[in-house]
Amino acid sequence: MNPKDLASPARNTWCPGCGNFSILNAVRSVLAEMDGQGYPVENTVLVAGIGCHAKIVDYLNVNSFYSIHGRTLPVATAIKVANPDLNVICFSGDGDSLAEGLDHLIFAAKRNIDVTLILHDNRVYGLTTGQYTPTSPQGFRGRSTPEGSVEPPMNPAALMLDAGATYIARGYSHGIEQLQRLIKEAVLHRGFSFLDVLQVCVSYNNLYESYNKWTYTVEGNDTSSHQEARKIIGSWNYDRSDAPIPLGCFYRAGSPRFDQYFSVVRPDRAERGRRIEVLLENFI
Amino acid sequence: MADVVDRANITDVNDMAEGFSVLIGGIAGDGINEAGLTVSRLFSSLGYNIFMYYDYPSLIRGGHNFSIVRASRSSIAAHSDRIDVMVALNQETVDRHRSRLKESSFILYDADKASLAETGLAGCGLAVSGILKEAGALPVMKNTCILGGFARAVGIDWAVLEAVLKKHIPKKLEQNLLVARRGYDQAGPFCSLPANGIKTGQQPEARGRREKERPLPIISGNQAIGLGLIAAGLGAYVAYPMTPSSSLLDFLARQAGWFGLKVIHPENEIAVMLMAQGFAYAGVKAAVGTSGGGFSLMVEGLSLSGMAEMPVVVVMAQRAGPSTGLPTYTAQSDLNFIASAGQGEFPRFVVAPGDAAQAYYWSGVALNLAWRYQIPSFILTDKTVSESQYSFDRGAAGEPGEVAPIIWDGRGEFLRYRFSESGVSPLAYPPVRGQAVKTDSYMHDEKGITTEDALLTRQMADKRLLKGRSLAAELEGYETVVSHHPSEASSGPGGDPGPGGGGGVKSSQWQPGRTALLCWGSNYGVCREAGQRLGLSVISVVVLVPFPERRLKGALQGVDRLIAVECNATGQLASMAESFGIPISERILKYDGRPFSIEDLLSELGRVLA
Numbered sequence: 001m002n003p004k005d006l007a008s009p010a011r012n013t014w015c016p017g018c019g020n021f022s023i024l025n026a027v028r029s030v031l032a033e034m035d036g037q038g039y040p041v042e043n044t045v046l047v048a049g050i051g052c053h054a055k056i057v058d059y060l061n062v063n064s065f066y067s068i069h070g071r072t073l074p075v076a077t078a079i080k081v082a083n084p085d086l087n088v089i090c091f092s093g094d095g096d097s098l099a100e101g102l103d104h105l106i107f108a109a110k111r112n113i114d115v116t117l118i119l120h121d122n123r124v125y126g127l128t129t130g131q132y133t134p135t136s137p138q139g140f141r142g143r144s145t146p147e148g149s150v151e152p153p154m155n156p157a158a159l160m161l162d163a164g165a166t167y168i169a170r171g172y173s174h175g176i177e178q179l180q181r182l183i184k185e186a187v188l189h190r191g192f193s194f195l196d197v198l199q200v201c202v203s204y205n206n207l208y209e210s211y212n213k214w215t216y217t218v219e220g221n222d223t224s225s226h227q228e229a230r231k232i233i234g235s236w237n238y239d240r241s242d243a244p245i246p247l248g249c250f251y252r253a254g255s256p257r258f259d260q261y262f263s264v265v266r267p268d269r270a271e272r273g274r275r276i277e278v279l280l281e282n283f284i
Numbered sequence: 285m286a287d288v289v290d291r292a293n294i295t296d297v298n299d300m301a302e303g304f305s306v307l308i309g310g311i312a313g314d315g316i317n318e319a320g321l322t323v324s325r326l327f328s329s330l331g332y333n334i335f336m337y338y339d340y341p342s343l344i345r346g347g348h349n350f351s352i353v354r355a356s357r358s359s360i361a362a363h364s365d366r367i368d369v370m371v372a373l374n375q376e377t378v379d380r381h382r383s384r385l386k387e388s389s390f391i392l393y394d395a396d397k398a399s400l401a402e403t404g405l406a407g408c409g410l411a412v413s414g415i416l417k418e419a420g421a422l423p424v425m426k427n428t429c430i431l432g433g434f435a436r437a438v439g440i441d442w443a444v445l446e447a448v449l450k451k452h453i454p455k456k457l458e459q460n461l462l463v464a465r466r467g468y469d470q471a472g473p474f475c476s477l478p479a480n481g482i483k484t485g486q487q488p489e490a491r492g493r494r495e496k497e498r499p500l501p502i503i504s505g506n507q508a509i510g511l512g513l514i515a516a517g518l519g520a521y522v523a524y525p526m527t528p529s530s531s532l533l534d535f536l537a538r539q540a541g542w543f544g545l546k547v548i549h550p551e552n553e554i555a556v557m558l559m560a561q562g563f564a565y566a567g568v569k570a571a572v573g574t575s576g577g578g579f580s581l582m583v584e585g586l587s588l589s590g591m592a593e594m595p596v597v598v599v600m601a602q603r604a605g606p607s608t609g610l611p612t613y614t615a616q617s618d619l620n621f622i623a624s625a626g627q628g629e630f631p632r633f634v635v636a637p638g639d640a641a642q643a644y645y646w647s648g649v650a651l652n653l654a655w656r657y658q659i660p661s662f663i664l665t666d667k668t669v670s671e672s673q674y675s676f677d678r679g680a681a682g683e684p685g686e687v688a689p690i691i692w693d694g695r696g697e698f699l700r701y702r703f704s705e706s707g708v709s710p711l712a713y714p715p716v717r718g719q720a721v722k723t724d725s726y727m728h729d730e731k732g733i734t735t736e737d738a739l740l741t742r743q744m745a746d747k748r749l750l751k752g753r754s755l756a757a758e759l760e761g762y763e764t765v766v767s768h769h770p771s772e773a774s775s776g777p778g779g780d781p782g783p784g785g786g787g788g789v790k791s792s793q794w795q796p797g798r799t800a801l802l803c804w805g806s807n808y809g810v811c812r813e814a815g816q817r818l819g820l821s822v823i824s825v826v827v828l829v830p831f832p833e834r835r836l837k838g839a840l841q842g843v844d845r846l847i848a849v850e851c852n853a854t855g856q857l858a859s860m861a862e863s864f865g866i867p868i869s870e871r872i873l874k875y876d877g878r879p880f881s882i883e884d885l886l887s888e889l890g891r892v893l894a
Binding site: 008009010042043055062064066067073074076077078079081082085086103104107263264265277279281282283 | 514
């Protein structure tokens with residue numbers, strides 16, 4: 001399948017230079033490639049929250065559930081439980097998953113539901129024109145914090161490691177080959193995959209210069225080691241713009257998955273009627 | 285309690301219904317609900333219809349719990365404040381509820397925990413702790429012991445009690461049977477029953493048995509809802525625990541394997557509502573359950589359901605609010621909220637069943653309609669309907685059946701929001717090779733892609749409203765309003781209130797049939813009985829949205845005085861009816877967290893009609 005076959009007729013309204021284009025192109029290539037490798041594209045369902053990131057589902061002619069702000073994972077979890085043959089990918093923003101929907105993110109990791117979450121982490125609210133988010137550095141001057149934000153940022157990768165995610169990685173929108181590799185790994189991983197993508201917002205938080213200078217790819221790390229993952233993840237806490245920022249896969253583990261525990265056989269209508277009668281006998 | 289005494293002049297409603305009432309009280313943790321169920325099953329075994337009200341505070345241990353079991357020959361769905369037998373596991377039960385006793389009433393009590401000394405009340409105290417000690421039984425078996433005494437006191441054969449215990453208390457059966465037998469035997473020689481026994485002196489069996497009929501199962505309203513949903517094809521249930529809806533979650537979780545259900549208890553009600561829509565997207569029929577506070581968190585997801593046209597069933601069990609309110613007590617104060625919740629305009633279905641039979645049938649219908657019209661459907665109950673126990677006659681309740689949704693025929697391009705004559709677009713669930721199934725919370729085009737186009741915006745709004753009209757048209761074929769009118773022949777207890785009936789009201793003061801009670805939900809049972817006794821018409825609005833204006837106006841033909849009876853402080857149904865041009869003469873409102881007993885309502889009607 002050609003990646004172009006997955007384009008939808010919707011007009012793209014991201015700003016020129018937006019980091020979301022890289023994610024869109026990478027996802028399109030990965031889905032087209034996987035279609036020929038035993039993962040037909042119709043088995044994939046995309047779920048998006050609300051924010052600039054979420055427009056991605058309009059731009060792909062793929063099954064999608066364009067949900068509401070912060071609420072990708074509950075929808076995705078149920079889709080996966082309903083039909084474990086489906087391949088479910090969530091697109092979410094840092095405001096979306098780390099502020100409005102943080103509870104769902106922690107629980108998705110805790111459950112190790114077999115779903116992938118790609119975090120379009122631009123560290124600013126773009127669609128509402130420039131407020132600080134949970135990953136903005138302390139002192140960020142946004143429209144809601146004109147004197148600089150008071151809160152220090154959170155490290156979502158560290159949070160995911162503690163919460164029980166079984167695949168944790170970070171990519172950068174200026175590194176399409178690595179991004180494609182990480183997206184494919186995350187999607188193929190059986191369990192909850194968290195892929196943090198440093199996605200640059202050219203309009204409200206242009207960090208290209210800093211990221212180009214400080215990002216590096218971790219190599220040769222033992223991704224099965226919780227301890228090693230913690231060390232790498234903890235080496236940058238989204239606070240500094242003059243410190244090395246690791247990219248790549250940090251952690252990968254196998255664990256029981258939430259979607260494995262549900263009955264798949266449902267009695268037919270006649271049998272259900274009979275079973276209701278049998279059950280009612282117990283109440284006599 | 286003083287008000288109960290004041291109502292002493294009201295004729296004993298249990299006489300009228302040829303049944304009687306038993307109150308069982310003790311502290312939380314005593315197993316009062318289960319003891320009430322055992323008493324219910326004893327009477328059910330003898331062919332009686334049962335209604336059991338269970339009253340408990342919001343705590344795990346300590347505090348006062350009580351059950352009132354009412355047994356009657358006819359179908360009932362209301363409790364009585366006039367108690368024939370009290371089973372007291374502690375002194376507080378005697379002290380709190382003695383005003384509910386009649387002269388002929390009898391008390392069976394745990395003599396180690398309670399005393400009737402200086403009360404002048406008639407009763408029998410069992411030396412429960414001695415019996416347990418002698419039998420080497422556990423303290424939790426005291427209920428079985430005292431229920432043994434109860435069975436003897438009211439003249440229920442040992443074999444009936446033995447059969448009920450064998451079936452429902454299989455753990456440590458031998459010991460339970462032993463202590464029950466001791467209680468049964470002791471109650472005989474030690475109890476000096478009034479000369480004519482418990483009011484009637486006859487054994488219940490002689491009075492109430494329905495020949496050749498099997499006893500009916502006894503289930504809660506929540507269980508009836510669960511079974512109705514299953515009958516109509518429920519595939520998943522998602523809920524966060526909240527009284528009084530939690531017992532539905534517990535019931536379905538326990539039955540998940542038997543019925544092939546996917547039951548999830550997630551992090552909060554926001555996730556609950558969104559998960560239900562993930563299930564719907566994948567073609568699995570899902571329901572959620574909660575009470576007002578939890579539903580408040582579901583509202584953003586409800587609006588998504590309206591926009592994305594994702595079917596979902598919401599079981600909304602009301603309790604007394606605002607906010608945390610009275611967690612374990614009843615109210616009907618969320619009708620306005622449920623009827624209008626969610627930003628934007630979209631159709632919905634709201635049904636308020638009044639007993640277990642209606643809960644079973646209408647819950648199935650609610651699921652069918654949610655999928656037929658791709659809308660949110662509400663089953664609006666309250667603590668009374670959800671947690672009371674009813675004799676459940678599945679045959680009489682009616683089968684909701686399973687109605688298939690409209691499915692895409694596979695021709696051409698799949699358009700999730702295709703315009704149609706009914707407003708309903710055919711469904712497809714992924715995977716479909718060559719087609720993308722797209723759902724959108726934004727304003728969208730027929731494909732499901734976001735748009736801000738003015739014409740499409742209006743067309744899609746019209747499409748959603750068209751579904752509402754199609755739904756309303758289909759509902760014309762359902763009994764959305766239930767009416768009972770006094771019979772011309774004035775036969776039975778309903779025709780003539782008689783001397784003292786209705787608190788001393790004379791029938792000449794109003795014309796039978798021209799005065800009607802208007803109610804909804806849990807007040808159906810109590811209004812039906814009060815209406816029968818006083819010769820009033822009773823009209824219960826079962827479907828509240830879309831409002832069954834035509835049917836209700838039809839039912840009101842000839843009625844010139846309409847009295848609304850509701851468990852809220854403002855009369856929410858009354859106001860809704862008035863907005864459709866239906867004048868309400870009086871409002872009888874109860875908002876203390878407790879349901880109307882028959883005596884409560886008769887007393888209020890006595891005041892209003894006087």
